[in-house]
Amino acid sequence: xxxxxxxxxxxxxxxxxxxxxxxxxxxxxxxxxxxxxxxxxxxxxxxxxxxxxxxxxxxxxxxxxxxxxxxxxxxxxxxxxxxxxxxxxxxxxxxxxxxxxxxxxxxxxxxxxxxxxxxxxxxxxxxxxxxxxxxxxxxxxxxxxxxxxxxxxxxxxxxxxxxxxxxxxxxxxxxxxxxxxxxxxxxxxxxxxxxxxxxxxxxxxxxxxxxxxxxxxxxxxxxxxxxxxxxxx
Amino acid sequence: xxxxxxxxxxxxxxxxxxxxxxxxxxxxxxxxxxxxxxxxxxxxxxxxxxxxxxxxxxxxxxxxxxxxxxxxxxxxxxxxxxxxxxxxxxxxxxxxxxxx
Amino acid sequence: xxxxxxxxxxxxxxxxxxxxxxxxxxxxxxxxxxxxxxxxxxxxxxxxxxxxxxxxxxxxxxxxxxxxxxxxxxxxxxxxxxxxxxxxxxxxxxxxxxxxxxxxxxxxxxxxxxxxxxxxxxxxxxxxxxxxxxxxxxxxxxxxxxxxxxxxxxxxxxxxxxxxxxxxxxxxxxxxxxxxxxxxxxxxxxxxxxxxxxx
Numbered sequence: 152x153x154x155x156x157x158x159x160x161x162x163x164x165x166x167x168x169x170x171x172x173x174x175x176x177x178x179x180x181x182x183x184x185x186x187x188x189x190x191x192x193x194x195x196x197x198x199x200x201x202x203x204x205x206x207x208x209x210x211x212x213x214x215x216x217x218x219x220x221x222x223x224x225x226x227x228x229x230x231x232x233x234x235x236x237x238x239x240x241x242x243x244x245x246x247x248x249x250x251x252x253x254x255x256x257x258x259x260x261x262x263x264x265x266x267x268x269x270x271x272x273x274x275x276x277x278x279x280x281x282x283x284x285x286x287x288x289x290x291x292x293x294x295x296x297x298x299x300x301x302x303x304x305x306x307x308x309x310x311x312x313x314x315x316x317x318x319x320x321x322x323x324x325x326x327x328x329x330x331x332x333x334x335x336x337x338x339x340x341x342x343x344x345x346x347x348x349x350x351x352x353x354x355x356x357x358x359x360x361x362x363x364x365x366x367x368x369x370x371x372x373x374x375x376x377x378x379x380x381x382x383x384x
Numbered sequence: 385x386x387x388x389x390x391x392x393x394x395x396x397x398x399x400x401x402x403x404x405x406x407x408x409x410x411x412x413x414x415x416x417x418x419x420x421x422x423x424x425x426x427x428x429x430x431x432x433x434x435x436x437x438x439x440x441x442x443x444x445x446x447x448x449x450x451x452x453x454x455x456x457x458x459x460x461x462x463x464x465x466x467x468x469x470x471x472x473x474x475x476x477x478x479x480x481x482x483x484x
Numbered sequence: 485x486x487x488x489x490x491x492x493x494x495x496x497x498x499x500x501x502x503x504x505x506x507x508x509x510x511x512x513x514x515x516x517x518x519x520x521x522x523x524x525x526x527x528x529x530x531x532x533x534x535x536x537x538x539x540x541x542x543x544x545x546x547x548x549x550x551x552x553x554x555x556x557x558x559x560x561x562x563x564x565x566x567x568x569x570x571x572x573x574x575x576x577x578x579x580x581x582x583x584x585x586x587x588x589x590x591x592x593x594x595x596x597x598x599x600x601x602x603x604x605x606x607x608x609x610x611x612x613x614x615x616x617x618x619x620x621x622x623x624x625x626x627x628x629x630x631x632x633x634x635x636x637x638x639x640x641x642x643x644x645x646x647x648x649x650x651x652x653x654x655x656x657x658x659x660x661x662x663x664x665x666x667x668x669x670x671x672x673x674x675x676x677x678x679x680x681x682x683x
Contacts, residue, residue: 182399185489191506193494196396217512219495227491234489240398242408243426354391376427380390389517389628431517434564435643435663438518445520447599452666454680459667 152232153207158294161214162261163225164200166207169236174203177268178245178349178377181210181238185220195220198265198351198377199239202272208236211294213261215382244349244377248277252347252373255339256283257330257360259352260292262379266349267295270302270309280308284338286330286356288317312338330356332363342368347375354378394428394439400451401425403458407470414465418446422469439464495565504674507567514566515628518662522598522627522648529632531616532651535587543581545632548616551576556615558638560645561674573636575617578609589654593661594635597648602661603670604637604644606654613639616649641672641679 154166177199184194197210214225228234246254246269256266263285270281287293293313303311314334319327325334340346348369350360357378365371394410401409410426421443428439428448436452441464448464462468495508503509526545534540543551556573592609595601608614617636618625625631630647637644643663664670669678677683 180395180398185492185494186487187492187494188488189494191494193492196399223489223492229491232490233487235487237399237402240402240408240410241395241426242398242411243424244395376393377395378391378393380392389515389521429520431519434516434562435668436666440519447519450662450666452663452668454667456680456682457667461666 152228152230152234154230155228158211159292161225161292162211162294164209164211165224165228166209167234167236168206169208170206172203172206172208173239175199175208175239176242176245176247177202177272178265178375179239179241179268180265181208181236182240183210183220183224184235184237185223186235193220197224199268200264200271201268211261211264211267213294241377244351244375246272246347246349248272248279250347251277251279253340253344254279254281255335255346255348256281257335257339257348257350257352257364258283258285259330259356259360260287261294262350262352262356262377263294265351265377267299269349270299273309274307278308280340281310282339283309283311284314284330284334285311286314286316286352289315290318290320310338314338330360330363332367335360335363335367342370345370345373347373349375349377351377352379353382354380389431390433392430392432394424394426394430396430396433397425397428397437397439397449397451400437400453400458403453404460407472409470412468412470414448414469415467416441416444416446416448417464417466419444502569503567504561505677507561507565507674510566510568512566513568513629514562514564516562516564517628517647518600519598522596524597524632524648526632530651531581531633531649533581533585533654534651535585535654536589536656537587539586541585548576548618548633551580553618554615556617556636556638558636560638560642562642563668563672563679567674572621573615573617574619575615575633575636577612578614578616579612581616582610585654587654589656591655591658593653593655593659594644594646594649595651595653596646597650600646600648600662602644602646603659603664604640605658605671608637608640608671609652613637639673641669641674643668644672 153168156164180198186192200211201209212224215221357376398410415422431438439449450461452459529545532542559569561567592606593603614637618633634647635649
């Protein structure tokens, strides 16, 4: 580990130096394995948060209550520490700059991490318009908040919308609540534009959103999903 | 405290399968022996990882594959898949990780 | 070659000897499953014991409820390393269910709604070691924990306590169940840490 950046109260980005890293596609992930002194091992998957950058990779870890790996990575790991990394893996939930179709990114909580890699890998290599809808509980849960807003105001073809499920900031017009079909119409792309849709987050969120997209008429083969489990990592 | 069983998708099999197969398998399409539906491995409904991974057909929920990692071995049962179509790089000089 | 991760301890390891080797204590009741939770209406539920001669005896839910039930307090140990102490159950003993069954079989293959199965020696179901349990902590056993009824064999790792139990086949030869086919141990004694084949 060579650097840590705190993103929110519970999430940090770790920059790892992996000698000989072969490069990766946006959307791929790594499996991180920790070994305790008595030989006990624990492993978890983490999405790569940034595009290929030589030997440096970034993962954003959300601390999970009682999570033995996430609490180590989010709080304990220091610069100079070594962890085992397997990857990059995953070839289906990926976005490549050669894809020119509009892109709809729908994230639930920490599901924004692989979608952020897609947003970051677009710089200077693709003009495909991107729309991100990020569902979070409260404004304090917005990972990459500053960078996303800054990118959106640059006028580079990225629109972002936050959907708040518990507490919204003052002045927010959309009422608090889970994402709806209406949100996907209003803040997403209409099906006749044939966008590629990437949906990532806790399993119930992903399944609800994927069903809504299909009901709205999106082509199921253009919807890619990645489930993070019951509550997400 | 009641919790839910962890349900994932085939993306989470990418790492364990990479220990066995030299090519990316989550983009492969497998035909369910039970119902005949062909689905990409990344879309399998996956339960686990403890005691092991179970990948089920997104259409009929029958078991397509099971994977267990013990300290000394990796056990793999792919018998629920009657045929697997694995996209192969067309360019022999392509790096692993490039998906066509 | 393992690389030790500085500062990583894993879950609190038990040094009191109260837990089997490699286990940690949890206050939760984690839900692990090999598939979706089956929903079985009680009027369709049945439990069947079939002998090696294909003779079978079956109980409906009403018939199971009419049998004498026991309260059990047990420590349970999952092969994924969590243990829970002093869990309270109510169920019908396998001694009661097997009482009138004639068999020469030494082995049992337990099967569940949803397709799960697990094997163990028949003698590990006898003499007060196993129950068909339908209540947990004073309440009806929840579906995600195996309700309406599961097998409970607490002296073995919890994967042997098949959720959504539907029947037991008595066999002359051992036949591996769902996880045993994929490398898990045919017996599964937590105190000898028999997690995998060959342990």
